[in-house]
Amino acid sequence: MGGEYGDVDEAGARVHNRLTDSTVHGTVVQAGRADVVIRACDPVEQAVPVTVAPPLGLRDANRPLRGRADVLARLEAAPAGEGLLVLCGMGGCGKTTLALELAARRTATGHRVWWVEARNGPALEAALRAVARQVGAAPEELDRGDTADVLWSRLARLDAPWLLVVDNADDPALLDGPGALNAGTGWIRPAPGAGTVLVTTREGTPATWGPAARLHPLQPLTGDRLDDAARILRDHAPATAGTEAEAHTLAARLGGLPLALYLAGAYLTEAARTPAPFRAPGTPTTYADYRRAWEDGPQGLDREHALSRTWAMSLDLLEQRGHTHARRLLELIASFADADLPYTLLLTPGRLADAGPLAELDGPALWQHLTALAAFGLIDLPEAAPDTLPVLRMHPLVRDASRSPEAGATAARLLVAAALAEETGVPEESQSWTIWRLLSPHILDGFHRIETGPLTDRDLLDLTATVDLAARYLRIGGLFTQARVEFEAILALERERLDDTQPDSLATRQHLAAVLRDLGEFEAARAELESVLTIVRERGGDTHPLTLNTRHDLALVLLGMGETDAARAELESLLVARRDELGDTDHLTLTTRHELARILYGQGELEAARAEFEAILAIQEEESDRNDPEMLVTRHHLALVLYDLGELEAARAEFEAILVARRGRFDEDHPGALSTRSAIAQLLCDLGELEAARAEYEAVLAIRRARMGENHPETLVTRHNLAVVLLIMGEAEVARAELEAVLALESERWGDTHPAVLPTRRSLALALVGLGEREAAGKELEAVLGIQRERLGEDHPHTLATRQDIAELQEVLAVAEPEPRA
Numbered sequence: 001m002g003g004e005y006g007d008v009d010e011a012g013a014r015v016h017n018r019l020t021d022s023t024v025h026g027t028v029v030q031a032g033r034a035d036v037v038i039r040a041c042d043p044v045e046q047a048v049p050v051t052v053a054p055p056l057g058l059r060d061a062n063r064p065l066r067g068r069a070d071v072l073a074r075l076e077a078a079p080a081g082e083g084l085l086v087l088c089g090m091g092g093c094g095k096t097t098l099a100l101e102l103a104a105r106r107t108a109t110g111h112r113v114w115w116v117e118a119r120n121g122p123a124l125e126a127a128l129r130a131v132a133r134q135v136g137a138a139p140e141e142l143d144r145g146d147t148a149d150v151l152w153s154r155l156a157r158l159d160a161p162w163l164l165v166v167d168n169a170d171d172p173a174l175l176d177g178p179g180a181l182n183a184g185t186g187w188i189r190p191a192p193g194a195g196t197v198l199v200t201t202r203e204g205t206p207a208t209w210g211p212a213a214r215l216h217p218l219q220p221l222t223g224d225r226l227d228d229a230a231r232i233l234r235d236h237a238p239a240t241a242g243t244e245a246e247a248h249t250l251a252a253r254l255g256g257l258p259l260a261l262y263l264a265g266a267y268l269t270e271a272a273r274t275p276a277p278f279r280a281p282g283t284p285t286t287y288a289d290y291r292r293a294w295e296d297g298p299q300g301l302d303r304e305h306a307l308s309r310t311w312a313m314s315l316d317l318l319e320q321r322g323h324t325h326a327r328r329l330l331e332l333i334a335s336f337a338d339a340d341l342p343y344t345l346l347l348t349p350g351r352l353a354d355a356g357p358l359a360e361l362d363g364p365a366l367w368q369h370l371t372a373l374a375a376f377g378l379i380d381l382p383e384a385a386p387d388t389l390p391v392l393r394m395h396p397l398v399r400d401a402s403r404s405p406e407a408g409a410t411a412a413r414l415l416v417a418a419a420l421a422e423e424t425g426v427p428e429e430s431q432s433w434t435i436w437r438l439l440s441p442h443i444l445d446g447f448h449r450i451e452t453g454p455l456t457d458r459d460l461l462d463l464t465a466t467v468d469l470a471a472r473y474l475r476i477g478g479l480f481t482q483a484r485v486e487f488e489a490i491l492a493l494e495r496e497r498l499d500d501t502q503p504d505s506l507a508t509r510q511h512l513a514a515v516l517r518d519l520g521e522f523e524a525a526r527a528e529l530e531s532v533l534t535i536v537r538e539r540g541g542d543t544h545p546l547t548l549n550t551r552h553d554l555a556l557v558l559l560g561m562g563e564t565d566a567a568r569a570e571l572e573s574l575l576v577a578r579r580d581e582l583g584d585t586d587h588l589t590l591t592t593r594h595e596l597a598r599i600l601y602g603q604g605e606l607e608a609a610r611a612e613f614e615a616i617l618a619i620q621e622e623e624s625d626r627n628d629p630e631m632l633v634t635r636h637h638l639a640l641v642l643y644d645l646g647e648l649e650a651a652r653a654e655f656e657a658i659l660v661a662r663r664g665r666f667d668e669d670h671p672g673a674l675s676t677r678s679a680i681a682q683l684l685c686d687l688g689e690l691e692a693a694r695a696e697y698e699a700v701l702a703i704r705r706a707r708m709g710e711n712h713p714e715t716l717v718t719r720h721n722l723a724v725v726l727l728i729m730g731e732a733e734v735a736r737a738e739l740e741a742v743l744a745l746e747s748e749r750w751g752d753t754h755p756a757v758l759p760t761r762r763s764l765a766l767a768l769v770g771l772g773e774r775e776a777a778g779k780e781l782e783a784v785l786g787i788q789r790e791r792l793g794e795d796h797p798h799t800l801a802t803r804q805d806i807a808e809l810q811e812v813l814a815v816a817e818p819e820p821r822a
Contacts, residue, residue, distance in 0.1 A: 050127045052134070054103040054115040054165065063235040065101045067221040067228030068094065074216060075102050075198065080161060084190045084197050088204035089218030090377025090395060091314060092259030095200035098218065099165050102198065112162040118169035118188075118199075125177070128187055131155075131164065148177050148187050156192035164191070169201040170314070170376075172208050182210030202314055205375040220395060221256035229256035233287070236265025238272040242287040250287040253294060255396040264290055294400075314376040323372045325365075328358055330378055333394055334402035335411035337445035340391035342438040343370065345424075346414045355410050389438060412446045412463070419443060419466040427473035430629045430665070436473040443470040444486060452493060460497055461504060464490050468508060475511070478671040480518045480708065487512040501535050506546065514553060520713040520749075522561045529554040543577055552592060559599065560713075562754045568599045585619050598637060602755075604796040606645050613638040627661040629672075636676060644797065648683060655680050669703040671714070678718060681725075690729050697722040711749070713756065716742050720760050727763070732770040739764040753787050762802055774813060781806050 065072065071087075075098075078085055087095050103113050114134070116127040129142055132151040135158060141150045155162070166188055172181055179185025190212040191197040199209075204217060221229035229251035230244065241247070254260040271285045284290040318326040332355070333341065345351075347366060352358045361369065370392070374381040378398055384390035418424060419439060425432030447467045452460060471486035487508060494505040509532050516525035533550045540547055551574050559567035571592055578589045597612035613634055620631045635658055643651035655676055662673040677700050684693035701722060704715045719742045727735035743764060746757045761784050768777035781802060788799040 050117075050123060050130055052114040052116055052127050052130050054107065054113050055100065056104055056107065059100050059104050063232075065097065066232045066235070067225045068098050068101075068218075071216055071218060072098060072101060076105070078196065078214065080194050080196055081191055084188070084199065084209060084213040086204075086209050086213050086215045087198060087200045087218060088202065088215055088377070090220075090257075090398070091202055092257050092397075093218045093220055093377070094258035095218055096167055097258065099167060099198055099200050103163060103165055106161075106163045106196075110160075112158070112160060113165070114163070115165045115167065118166050118171075118174060121174045124166075124174055124187060146178070148179065148185075148189075152189050152192060155195055158194055160194060162195045164195065164197045166197065166199040169199050170203060172201065172203050175199075182208060184210060184212060202376040204377065205371070208375075221251075221258065221261075226252055226256055229254075229258075229261055232258060232261040233265050236262055237268040237287070240272055241265075241268045241285070241290075246287040250291045253291050253396070257395060257397055260397055314378055318372050318376065321372070323369050325358055325361060326369055326373060328356075328407070329361075329366075329369050330373060330398075330402050331404045331407040332358065332410055333373075333379060333392070334399040335404070335407040335446075336415075337442045338394075338396050338399060339441040339445075340393060340438055341442065342389045342435070343392050344390055345418045345435065345439070351414050351417060354413065358410075389434060391438065408446070408449065411442075412450050415439065415443050415446055416462050416466045419469055420462065427469060427476050433473075433476075433665075436470070440470040440473045443467055447486075447489070452497070457498065460493070464494055464504060464508070468504075468511065472511060475515050475518065478669070478707070480515050483515045484512065484519065487515060503546075506532055506535060510550060510553060513557070517553070517557050517560060519708070520560070520711070522557050526554065526557045526561070529557060543581065548574060548577060548581075548588075552588075552595075556595060559595075562750065562756065564599060564602065564755070568596065568603075571596045571599065585622075590616055590619060594634060594637070601637065601641055601644075604792065604798070606641055606797075610638065610641045610645070613641060627664070629665065632658055632661055632672065636672070636679070640679060643679070643683065648686065652680070652683050652687075655683065669707060674700050674703060674714070678721065682721065685721075685725050685728065690725055694722065694725050694729070697725060711745055716746055716760075717756075720763060723767075724763050727767050727770060732767055736764065736767040736771060739767055753791070755791060758784050758787060758798065762798075762805065766805065769809060769812075774809060778806070778809055778813075781809065 075085060075087075087099060089095055103115060107113050114127075114131050116124065116131065118124045125147075128151055129147055132142060132147065132154060133139075135151075135154040137150050137154050141147075144150075155164075166175070169175055169188070175181045175186050175188040177187030181188060184190055188197065188199065190210075204215060206213065206215060209215065221232070226248065230248040233247045233251050233254075234241075234244070237247070250264065251261060254264060268285065268287070268290060271279065271283050274283075279285075282293075284293045315327045315330065329347075332347075333343075336346075347370070349359075349362055349366065352361065352366075370379070370381060373379045374392075378394070380393040382391070382393070424435055424439075427433070427436045443466055447463065447470075450463070452463070455463065467486060467490050471483050471490065474480075474483035474486065491505065491508045491512060494500070494502075494508060498505060509528055513525040513528040513532070516522075516528065529550055533547065533554060536544060536546045536550055551570060555567045555570040555574065558564075558570065575589070575592045575596060578586065578592055582589050593612060593616055597609050597616065600606075600612060601609035617631065617634050617638065620628070620634060624631055626635070635654060639651045639654040639658065642654065659673065659676045659680065662670065662676060677696055681693045681696035681700065684690075684696065697718060701715070701718045704712065704718055708715050719738060723735045723738040723742070726738070739760060743757070743760045746754070746760055750757055752761070761780060765777045765780035765784065768774070768780065785799065785802045785806060788796065788802055792799050
C-alpha cells in the first residue's frame, strides 16, 4: 500500500526465472545447480492471498486532502461506464491518497468499491479473480482460462454503481493479461455499465492506455498551490516546529511534493516526542532546522530511503524496458540548475559526443529516453509554444537524489560548448536574449559548484568566458547587483589562476566597472577604468579598440560624477577617432554619438540634442525595426527632448508606445521600463493628473528600492519626483521631510554643488515656500542659482527655472509687505 501522501513501494512478490527469463509463481524446486530454478504452476489464489477491500483505515479525517479539489471534482464528475480514469504523476505526488479519498466518498454514498494492487502480476491476477467471485463468477468459470472476459462480463451486469481502483500500476504491461490494455482486452478495461475504473500510475503516455483512457496528470503542489503544500506540512508536524512562513519556506524547498512533506512533518513530530537527552546531536526540531539539514544532505532525514527508492524503482523499470541509459541521462539532467533546461541546445547527439556512454545515443534514441523519463514523471516535457525553444523541467527532490560529480563535469562542458557556439550569439544581441535567459541560470549555478582546481588554463579561460557572457546578460536585464557578484567572482578566479593584466581579465574589469557605474558607485568604477586604461594604452596605443572602449566607459563615469565638460570633451575626441576608424554608421560610433547627444540635452542645448537623436534614429531604422532595444533607448531620449521643448502630447504618445514595446521584451521591473514609467509619471504631473502620477511614482519607487537599494541615484531621483508631486498636492510637510532625507543622502555622496543635488535643493526651497518659511527659501534659491550660473550657464533651462522661482517669490514677498506710513 502506498504511503499517505505518496507511492512508497515495498519489495515485490515476483520471482525471476533465470532459465525462461520470465516471472512465474508456484512451488520452488531447486535441481542440482544453484542457478537453476523451476516453479510448478499452482493455482494463483492459493499462492497469493489478497484482499480487495479499500484501505480506508489509512485515511485520517483530521488531515484532509489538500490542494487536489479540482482533480477530485473532475474524477467525481466523470460519468459512469465511460472510459478509463488514469491518475498519473511522478512517485510521491499523492496519487494513492487522492484515489483513497475518492474511494471513501464512493463508499459513503453506497457504491461497491474494490481496491486492487498492481505492483506484481500474481497479486494483480489473484485480486481480480477475487473481484470476479464477489460479483458472482463461479469457481468453474475462473478455471477456463478466460478469467478476464468473465470478470468484465460480470461487472457489466451490475446495476448498482461501483468503483474499481487499480493502485500502483507503474508497469502497465502487467495489465495486458491475456490481451492488450490499450485495445481494451487486457486485465483492466474501460468501465462498463454503472461502473468507474480508476488507475494510479507513474506512466503518463496516452498511447499506453488507449483511446478510451482519460488521463488526469497530478503535479507537485507548487506555484499558487504552495499554500496547500505548507498546510500538509503543518498537518503532520508539531505546533512547536515553527511559523507558517517557515513552513511555507520548507514546503517550497521540498518542491511541494506531498510524500516529502509528509515525511518531513512525521520526522519533526517524532523528534518532538523524543526527550531532549535521547535525541541525536543536531536533530532537527523545527522547519528551519529541517531545511538546513536537507541542504546538507537528505540521507539522514529520509531514514527509510522512501524518496530515493521511489525514483529508483522508476529507473529500474525503464531499464527493464530497454532504456538502458535512462539513469545516466537523468543524472546528467539533474546536474543542471533548478530552472527550465533548453535541452535542444544541450542534450543533442553532437553535444553528447564526449559524454561517455551517452554518446551511444543517436537523436531518436535520445528522444525515446527523454519521453520515457517524462512518462514516469521524472522530468516534465511541456509542449513548446510556436517559435520558442522547448525546455524540460525536473522536480527539485528528483534533482537532489540524482546528482553525481561525474555528470556535473559533463554538464559544465555542455554549457561551455553551447555558450561559446557561434549560433548562440552574445547577450548584447536582442535576438539572442531568449537563449541567454535559458542558459544563464545553468551557467551560473554550475560555475559556483564546479571544482576549478583540476581545470587546465585553457578550460578555465573557456569557463570564465562563458560565465562572463551570463553575467553580461544579467546586467542587460537590469540585475546589476547579481551581475556585480558574478563579475567579481570571475575576476577573483582570473587573478588567482591567471594574470590580472591579460586580455580576459582586463575585459572582466571593464564589465565590472560598467556594472559599478550602473549601481552608482562612480569612484570605484573610475578607479578600475583608469587602471585598465593605463595598461591598454601602454600595450595598444591610444586608438586601439580596447583603449577606445575604456575611454568611452570612463567618460560615462565622469558624466555620472557631474564632470560634464570633461566627459563631453572626451566623447568628442573619441567620436573623431571612431568615425575615422569605423565610419559614421558603425554601432560603436552611434553609441558615442548617442552619449554626446545626452550631454547636449543635459546642458540645455535641446534643439541640437533633438537633431542628433533624430539623425541617430534614422541610421538605426535602416538596420532594425523601431522596437529594437537600442532604438527604444534612442526613442526614449528623443521623447525626453520633446517633453522639455513643450511638445507634451507628442512626448506622451511616444513614451506610451515605448513602454508597450519594452513590456513586450522585458520584465515589468526592467530599468528601461522603469525609466519610461517615470517619464510618463512626470508628464501626468505636468498635465495635472496628480493621483495617477503619484501612484506610478510609488510603484516605480518600490521596485527601485527592492532592486537597486535605498541609496542608488535612480532611487533618490524617484523619491525626489514623488515628493514634488506630494508638494503640488498640498502635502508640504511630508514633501519637506522626504526632500530633506534625499538631500542628506545625495550631499553625503556628491557634496552640495553637484548637478544631481541642485534639483533637490531647489525643490526643498519650494517646499519651504509652501510652509511659509519664505526667507529661508529665498536664501536657498539664491544659492542654487549661483551654482547653476557657474556650472550650467545663464541660459540653461534649470538656471532659467530657478530665476523664475526667485522672481515669483519676490512678488509674493512684495505683496505681503505692509505699505509704508505717510
